[in-house]
Amino acid sequence: MLTRKIKLWDINAHITCRLCGGYLIDATTVTECLHTFCRSCLVKYLEENNTCPTCRIVIHQSHPLQYIGHDRTMQDIVYKLVPGLQEAEARNQREFYRKLGLEVPGDAKGEACSAKQHLDPHRDGETKADDSSNKEHLQGQPRGDPRCTSPVSICLECNSSKLRGLKRKWIRCSAQATVLHLKKFIAKKLNLSSFNELDILCNEEILGKDHTLKFVVVTRWRFKKAPLLLHYRPKMDLL
Numbered sequence: 001m002l003t004r005k006i007k008l009w010d011i012n013a014h015i016t017c018r019l020c021g022g023y024l025i026d027a028t029t030v031t032e033c034l035h036t037f038c039r040s041c042l043v044k045y046l047e048e049n050n051t052c053p054t055c056r057i058v059i060h061q062s063h064p065l066q067y068i069g070h071d072r073t074m075q076d077i078v079y080k081l082v083p084g085l086q087e088a089e090a091r092n093q094r095e096f097y098r099k100l101g102l103e104v105p106g107d108a109k110g111e112a113c114s115a116k117q118h119l120d121p122h123r124d125g126e127t128k129a130d131d132s133s134n135k136e137h138l139q140g141q142p143r144g145d146p147r148c149t150s151p152v153s154i155c156l157e158c159n160s161s162k163l164r165g166l167k168r169k170w171i172r173c174s175a176q177a178t179v180l181h182l183k184k185f186i187a188k189k190l191n192l193s194s195f196n197e198l199d200i201l202c203n204e205e206i207l208g209k210d211h212t213l214k215f216v217v218v219t220r221w222r223f224k225k226a227p228l229l230l231h232y233r234p235k236m237d238l239l
């Protein structure tokens with residue numbers, strides 16, 4: 001009995017994030033020392049630091065974010081050991097999108113990915129009851145493709161003096177969300193009258209609104225393991 005308790009307690013220390021004290025969410029490991037944290041906690045920390053929060057080794061002098069990686073095995077272990085955590089996280093994500101009045105991208109529901117629903121202009125800005133959108137969402141879509149399930153971490157920087165920066169510029173969202181999603185997100189946060197006033201850029205190239213974040217990462221972003229850095233500014237003709 002006693003042995004068992006000690007073992008569980010030991011495990012707990014390994015599946016907890018040192019930065020937030022909670023169970024690991026989107027577990028992300030420093031490649032150099034193999035210490036693991038929640039992705040959002042670690043990315044935020046590395047904005048200001050270049051060392052591992054646990055062992056203090058220098059991860060990289062100038063680009064520490066390129067030396068961290070999603071740790072799927074660890075996340076699977078955490079979800080297996082902590083009952084209800086995965087469901088709670090999925091609920092949090094749904095809540096996050098719902099509060100913003102955005103459609104819930106596929107994998108926040110823990111389902112197959114579909115770019116389709118995000119491209120349909122008739123559904124812009126609509127929030128649907130879980131049930132109906134689930135059904136539409138699943139029609140004819142491949143299920144369980146693991147490449148579609150890792151969320152993308154994004155840093156949204158403003159590069160225009162005409163617009164405000166975001167209070168929270170680090171966000172994490174579904175790889176199947178589109179550039180249009182991000183435009184709506186920013187427009188909502190900045191109280192813009194229309195998301196059409198915005199351009200979003202990656203490596204100084206304007207992104208098409210129908211591109212999924214997965215597509216942007218694969219085609220435009222060299223640093224596969226680092227969060228995707230995007231800039232926004234008013235559309236050129238509005239400058």
Ligand SMILES: [Zn+2]
Pocket residue numbers: 017018019020021022024025037038041042
């Ligand atoms: Zn954390």
Ligand SMILES: [Zn+2]
Pocket residue numbers: 030033034035052053054055056057
């Ligand atoms: Zn470390």
